Amino acid sequence: MNLHEYQAKELFRAAGMAVNPGDVADNAEGVREIAERYGGGVVVKAQVHSGGRGKAGGVKLASGPDEAAAHAEAILGMEISGLTVEKVLVCPTEEIATEAYVGVLVDREGQCPVFMVSAEGGVDIEEVAATNPDAIHKLRVDPRYGLMPHQAYRLATRLYADPALARQGAKIISQLYDAFVGNGASMAEINPLISTTGGEVKAIDAKVSIDDNELFRRPSIGALRDSGSEDGADAQAREAGLSFVKLDGNVGCCVNGAGLAMATMDLVKYYGGDPANFLDIGGSSNPDKVVAALEIITSDPAVEVILFNIFGGITRCDDVARGIVEATERIDIEVPIVIRLTGTNENLARQILADAGFTAGTSMDEVVQEAVRLAG
Amino acid sequence: MSIFVDENTRVVVQGITGRDGSFHTRQMMAYGTRVVAGVTPGKGGRDFAGPEGRSVPVFDTVADAVAKTGADASVVYVPPAFAASAIMEAADADVSFIVCVTEGIPVLDMTRAHALARDRGSRVLGPNCPGIICPGKTTLGIIPGRMVTPGPVGLISRSGTLTYEAVHHLTRDGLGQTTCVGIGGDPLIGTSFVDCLSAFADDHETEAVVMIGEIGGTAEQEAAEWVSANLSIPVVGFIAGRTAPPGKRMGHAGAIISGSAGTAAEKTRAFEDNGIRVARRPAEISVLVAEALGR
16 A cells, blocks of 8 residues: 555654655645745645656645645646546755665565665666666665664765764664554655755655555554545455456456466457456455455446456355356346356356356356457 | 475464364365364364364464474464464474465565574465475365376466466376475565475476466566576476556565566566476466477
């Protein structure tokens, strides 16, 4: 789950970090009031789950309240990477001397948190990694000891030659690690971490992703979810415990298991079709999940056919068959349904489906081709 | 032969009295797995009723179970909130092979569990994996026994049901298996493709290997290089997620393309550059294996 900049900054402040002040508003008048309160120049920043906000015109400098309100007018409601901007963050401008990058994420290979820092901040770090990899310094952290003070200091010395700045940098790096671990993040970054002309080091941007698997024990973090920025089908899938990703095609897919679900989408494409979605109904498929899955798939008007691909292992084919029959009784489905099922309790499932007027194939290739043909 | 486990492996089931744990323990025992103990805190001293009137003693802790029964492998079926701690308990009791089926474990919990397991010399399979099955010998996890058959193919996969799909075709085409290993769909897993490949390389009965990968991370690329440098038997690959959009998690926590790394195209290229033939459809996997074995 991604947090907005203003939410991430709150977590950083709670860890004691020096972060520039700021306040959010969802209308131009509110932005004007915030700018009046701060006095002087401000920056108006779109709060949206997307990188490249600046390039998209979602970050603007203003010399005073009138200009800030005018920028807010333009930014609020703007679309960035398909997402509508609902809120802006307003911060006083800073006298920037240097911009650095500090980030921590989970390293798959090392199986531990890894810090990445660079004196070249304020730009896309993936670009720095591609063009000038030597400018990025990495440090793996042993999760049992945490980030040790000397490690934080050493990272800070990669950013600042001045010992006074390095000491402040080390403190912020330690606080970033605390916020990362303390909130169950999978990624936390500051870009840029600035030093001001007055010799202060502070975070003026913040990006945090929370590990979804942590949310069961962190209700206060879960409450930060911006449901307004979430698609209706996404929210419905999340509540039903289904893994769902919307795509652009017209073949609705309902599969058990993530790997098989991806392979099914790929096979639809292989036979010349376009998958409308990724959807994994999971291991133990009670009929309610199948009903929810069908509701989600049919809510997409582009869908011309629904393809079930079930390989019964733990999932019992008869459970899925009952779900399909029940769902078609409860909701109106106007597009054809093609079904492949094989494995545990396959014959019983076939009987249940036959009684309700459905037929089911056993070959994934044949059924996918049939679905692609029906999708036109 | 089989890799990592065989018919002599003595298994303790963690979470044996739970819904999933009890169901799969009975399945494993029916298949022939030597389940010697179960662990559920607070339920020590009871007996778990297995199939055919057999029973399994239940202990409060893994250390007790190991001391009394000599268990040397465990299967973890406990809920995500307690699963990392269950893995650490098994490693702390010197269990050498730990299979974790549980999906949804916080990744920072797993950084600590993997660190402890490495220190103790325990191998973790998973988490978020279907387990391991050696046809005709033993099974640890949830892979249905009736779809496998003994034979010369080793199989390694990040996915559960896609493994079943591939094994289904292999078995139907008369290509049995030495061992099928599901390494798991999480970003941090204890046993990699390379660990499995290296074990298959030492197994004289394995004549070909199937590697089923998916988007996310670079484990397939590393495996491909290892194959080209070290393995003399043929390898057939499959990569799921060619149509997956970047930045979206495709069910498995580890199946996400970040930046340019981890795409199906990149992994397919790494396989092919290192002499691994890549099936375009799941059904084609067994066709390529048959060709590689000259059948």
